[in-house]
Amino acid sequence: MRFTKDHEWVALDGDVATIGITAYAAEQLGDVVFVETPEVGKTVSAGEGLAVVESVKAASDVYAPLSGEVVEANAALADAPETVNQAPEAGGWFAKVKIADPSAYEALMDRAAYDAFLESL
Amino acid sequence: MRYLPLTPDDRAQMLGVIGAATIDDLFADVPAAARKSETFDLPDHAGELEVERELVGLAALNRAAGAGPFFCGAGAYRHHVPATVDHIIQRSEFLTSYTPYQPEIAQGTLQVLFEFQTQVAALTGLDVANASMYDGSTACAEAVMMARRVTRRKKAILSGGLHPHYAATTQTIAHAEGMDIVRQTVAVDAEAAVVDAIDAETACVVVQTPNVFGVATDVTAIAEAAHKAGALLIVVTTEAVSYGLLKSPGEMGADIAVAEGQSIGNALNFGGPYIGLFACREKLVRQMPGRLCGETVDAEGRRGFVLTLSTREQHIRREKATSNICTNSGLCALAFTIHLTLLGEVGLRQLAAINHAKTRRLAQALGAIAGVEVLTKRFFNEIAVRLPGDAAAMVGGLLDDGVVAGVPFSRLDPHAGLDDVLLCAATEMTLDEDIDAFAQALARRIG
């Protein structure tokens, strides 16, 4: 698993990246009440808006950590947005993206680097 | 000054606590160039009696709608409002409260909004309604912009029967937001013509029923055509009482229904404040503008109500909000809900039937005059009639006979080439004698 400074996580399986927000981000947001997931087939560039996650007080944009094409969105979040709080780095994933350049994945932070980044906040 | 409680002694004491020598010290941040030491060139304060005298004097220069035979409609309708409505909306707890941001001490307002939303959803035949918009015209513009968010398309087709002021408001506001607004040629019975204009770029079609000429239309086929092209159907209604007699927008396939709700519970008020009704299908709710009230529970598990889904709104979403709307028409919504609760389904249907019957009588009386043609075939409580000359001039003439005959179409749209068309509405307020007086005076002037 890799991480961004914007608190997204990525897990790579072949050329398909599963993307979500980190446990830290989910904790900071508070109770998630709605997730707007992307349409399948949409192409996204790294840094572009991929999804929107809403708590009662805030709506936050989630950015695509990597470029590619959306191949699946987590439909289960529509009825159970609380999964993002309960299992942010597992069942609470937002979308799967088929990525063009797997080397970009390696450039992201690993767990230790992300933890160190959190420490610095 | 009767509205200012502080005495000179209070002010002196308070300045002492603050540690300021004079009140001017508190305005020290104002640049010297902008400080006005003298008072403005306006009269000084006046007692209640004096103010009342001036305003009563101004009001007396107007001819109230109730002063005689009166047939104006065109988006604002004169109806009877039960005394209970005005009594309740003047209660301090409703009149002088703010938007219910603290739900624990605003359940009165919130429960009313929940009742209001349910009533509006029922009337329009749709799943959800918001807590109101400013009026019907701005609700129409907001609906068009919502269609853009839903479909990610930019073109909106406005029917030729849409109230010209609604079309202009939508053109101004939705065009500013980047929509392409296509307004069809103004014509009396042309709602169905929108079907030919629908294409793959179309975000929505906007039709009005009853339309500005009073024509009631079954829009089911329009809904089908729109949906086939992936567009939304927005149905506009300017006379909410018509919901009591006519098929609802939802029944006919509308995705969004907007309406002017003034007719229920609210006075004519020379055009405002009014109340925009806004309802849509459940799946579109997250793209809906405006405030929403929802049901929940408190810490002891008791049912209560809160403002919800507010992440769509400006105070949280800022530049990404669905709309910039903030204040809506809370007190007008309360008046609407109380009046509709007093009516109930039974009363609303009866009220609508009375309106329709009065207008049939009006259509018969005017249609019987040689040279007058009733253009509206299927109507609710308003008709368009063609006169043998300029309608505005005729309205001016009939005023001398004590009759306010209606709204000349040229007043709403001087470019439509319909200068001989007059819009006339009748409601439960219209007496049979009023209709007779109108018909006789018109016949005399034409004859």
Place this chain on the structure above:
Amino acid sequence: MTMQNVGRPTRPEDVQPLAPAFASLTGGRGLLQDEALIFERDGWTKTGVDLPAADLDGSDLGDLARAAPIGLPGLSEPEAMRHYVRLSQKNHAIDLALYPLGSCTMKHNPRLNEKMARLAGFADLHPMAPLPTVQGALALMDRLSHWLKTLTGMPAVALSPKAGAHGELCGLLAIRAAHEARGDPRRRVLVPTSAHGTNPATAAFVGYSVTEIAQTDDGRVDLADLAAKLGPDVAAIMVTNPNTCGLFERDIIEIARLTHEAGAYFYCDGANFNAIVGRVRPGDLGVDAMHINLHKTFSTPHGGGGPGAGPVVLSEALAPFAPAPWVVHGANGLTLVEEAVEEAAQAFGRMSAFHGQMGMFVRAYAYMRSHGADGLRQVAEDAVLNANYVKARLSGVMTPAFPEGPCMHEALFDDSWLEGTGVTTLDFAKAMIDEGFHPMTMYFPLVVHGAMLIEPTETESKQELDRFCDALVALAQAAKAGDVDRFKGAPYLAPMRRLDETLAARKPRLTWKPESGVAPAPLAAE
């Protein structure tokens, strides 16, 4: 992701249950009844009106006629009266106690204004009635315009916007039209970080991109940042003055000069005009457009969330672009310009169907006439005095966000004084409810942590202010003394305990539906 954690907390705190001393058997609390919804009272065949019979025979509506039931309950008049009066008793109101919502200006609403707005000559007047029959209404609009223009020092006013945000839209559309008329369409609007949410929302709505301007440590627009961000693509700057921190922008004239030098217009959010009315004219500050919330400065009632009114005053440069309609003096008395043709050819369009919030115009005009030039000046002075008094009285126990210098009409505190108490701004606000006061505005402006924005207004007596300050001092002392339960469980004594906003948002129930999912018998029948 963008991490927005500056707003108020929403995670349900572990709310303490009410001390189990006593619970009623029915859910009633003293005189407060547990009131069912109108849909739960079996009123499907009831009505509270007596209407004559109507004859639908011969109607040719055919299949246009509604066949299915609507689903509307009715109540008899006594039931309806009791239902809504009971509901009313669950609301706080300015007529009950101080309502210190910063930025909202909850002041006394004179009842003379209500009476005047209900005169048949105003209330029973149709917007499209022939002009000779509405001369008094046009005269009132004309007089109101004169007062608004004189008080702001601006040459023109558009009356039709229906609320503050609608006024902002009107102002920005005028600005856009002016730029387009010059053949210089611009793309960007500058907005300070402390702005009302409506400002960036409106700018985006009109198609502008929004750039934030930084704020200085003393709560004002950062001039250097402004100068750096101004450029040939900037259409306008939107600044609230006095700003949302309750402070006057000392450099306002320089802000206007820089803005104009860059070819941009100065939009002023006039939400806080009540702090300076009668003493300072925005026209003298270089403002090009400003909306005036008649429901704030000029005391038209807030009505539980509207209706408001948001006339917009315009500078010479923007006046030609004002939207229709407006009142003009003609040969045969007053008349209305309703179309963007001839002398009105540059009008940018129309904001709404008719002429604006006439009912609010009558109330606001009655308010202005009652106060007069001298009284309005006193309004601003007393509003500012009251806010500074509250700031002075509370500064010993709470931490003002900007301790240096006077504030204007509202006093802003941050939550640093709550540090280590375990009590949040939200808890403190909810505890105020138990003491009988409506909370202040919380967590706004966003630039101040845990913000508490108190606007007492000029219609509070010293005695009421002292009561309020005494209550807040006592609460602050309780928080610091570790009496945390008093705050975490609050409110205990309100009609409702803390409500679960998360549940409401996760599983939205926005309309009443029959429990069973099946419509009640009279509904299903027909």
